[in-house]
Structures are given as structure tokens and as C-alpha cells.
Amino acid sequence: MIRDYDLASGVQLPISDLLLIIFYILVYPLIAGLSIILISVLINDEILNLFLLNFICVFLLLLSFMLYYNSSKRLKALVLDVGFYHFQPSWREIAINLIQQVYYVVGLGFLLVIILRIFIVETLDFWYLLGIALFLSLVFQVFFLIRSIRSKKELLSTAQEPVNQDILEHLRINYTKSKLISEYRFADIQLSSLFLSAGVMSYGWNKNICLISRYFQWKLSDEELIAVILHEIGHIENRHLTKSYILGGTEAFLRTMRIFCVTIGVVLLSQGQTIFSLNGFFVVSYLILILLVFLSSTFLTFFFRYRIFLAEIRADSFSANAIGNTLLADTLRKLPSTIPSPIGYNQSSFLGLRVAILRHRAKIEENLSS
């Protein structure tokens, strides 16, 4: 059953990538655009439009805060048992995130000044602003999308060698869920990232491929390889790919909002005005908008990190339930990373927490059986 064809050249956009495109390019900028259009049809007033835009952002902020709070609570429940306390972001981390966003906004501001010099802006027009903001957001998102599809093709082009027939046969007979993934292959994946040392990826029409680093092929026994593969099946079973696309779309929406905020500021400056020379209501409304967009982005960033934690732990549970906590913990320990280590910025250090959780579960099981 070894098929020796070039996987990467046969890459079509799968359903999950279509989802990504729809969310990234259409849905979120459309929500921002349509809600403003709808509001301004009802109320023909720029300042009120801006004010109501704030309300959209308040909802977004509340939503991202809720997500952040829930996932950090769930993690805490899991993590307190095994004595890891370092996953809670510090105020310093939050401050760094906000400063990073300011840098992003300043860079974007410069870009906008250049664009506006080309298309001379005569008057401050709300629709003109919205047009530029949506256009820029679209350009950014198309850029990110093309980049992600290109790197995916590059990785798939190295994945020509299927996993041993014995392992595939074992999976097929013992684990019906293994059907969720259509191909299992070794690939040249850099080991610097845990999430890329083995992973699942969508390709073709609604197909998933499990890619495993060649390093594992040399280092792991068949039994351990199965443990890794079951972890990847756990990701598909928990629909982690789709969820990450939706989250990516939400990030894209916030990006649109940030571009929108910067556009307003830059257009005002290009007309020799500052925000403060305008109506006080406009000033307050604008500043609140910026604050909310920045805070939402920060919460979403940390939520994203927690979500990755939880996704890994869930996928581990799936694998451990099938083959046992100890075997999976031993396999994870073989991965090249600093183990065990507290959770910090380094994503690969998730391994320490994951191994500790698995050992903890193995101990509980042992106590229950004795």
C-alpha cells in the first residue's frame, strides 16, 4: 500500500482551509464592516458610529476575557495537583504584550502615512477610513494565508515515506478512530518545536495527514510511535484543527479593528489635526476603542496559549486512555527538550507539565488498583 507520489504537488484546499479563508478574509472584516454600515444607516453620525463600535469591542473583550478565565481555571484544576504554578501570566508578561502591540501599531501607522501620501485625503470621511481599513486588513490576511499554505506544501513535500505497515495494520485493527487520519508519514520536521515534531495537518479534500519527525523513526520503538500517533488522533477527535482556525479568525478580526484605529489616527494627523483638537466625545470614544481592542488582543493571546496547553493535555488523555499513562510519559520524556521544566515562554517546556500530569495519573491508577 506504499504510494510513492508527490504529496505536495497534489495539495488542494481542504474543507478546513476553506473555513480558514472564510473566517480570515470574509467573516470577521464583514462583521466589523456590516455592523458599522447597519448602524450608520440608522444613525447618520460619525461620532455615534465610533461610539457604537466601542460596544462591539466591549462584547469582544468580555468574550475573550471569559474564554481566558475559563481555560485558565480548567488548567489550574489540572495543574495544581502536580505542583506546577508557573502558567499564570505575570503583570510583566501582560505589559510586554501590550508594548508589542504598540510597536505593531506604530509600524502600521508609518505604512499608512506612506499609502495616504499616494492617495491624498481631502476630508475626513468615515467610509473612506473604513474602506482603507478593510482593504489593508484583507491584504494582511491574504499574505498570512499564502505564507501558511506555502510552508505547508514545503513540509508535505518532505513527507514521502509512510509509517511501517505493521504499525498501520495494528492501528487499523485496534483503534477504529485511526480512520480519522488518512495518511501516516515520516517527514523532515525540525525538532525545535514540540508541536511540529509530530502533528496533524489537513490536505486534499477533507483529508488529514499525520506527520512524524524522522527523528522519532530512529529514536522510538513501534509501541512508542503508536503512542505518538494516538496523541495526534486525539487532536482530530477533539476537533482541534477546526477550533484553531476559528480562533485564528477572531485574531484576524482584532487585526482589522487595530488597523481601523490606526487609520483614523493617521488620517487625522495627515490633515494637520490631532485627535485632541476634535470634539471631546470623539476623543473619549476613540481612546476607549483603542484600549478595548488592545485588551481583547492581550486576553486572546493568553487564551491562545492556554488553549494550546489544554489541547495537548486532551490529546495526551486520548492516547493515555488507549495505551496507558506510563508508556506515554516515557515516550514524551524521550523528546528532545528540557524535561521537566516549569512552564515559561518556551513552548517545548509544556512537556514537563505533560509528563508530570501523566505520572500523576499513573500513580492514582496504581493506588486505586492496590
Ligand SMILES: [Zn+2]
Ligand atoms: Zn499535540
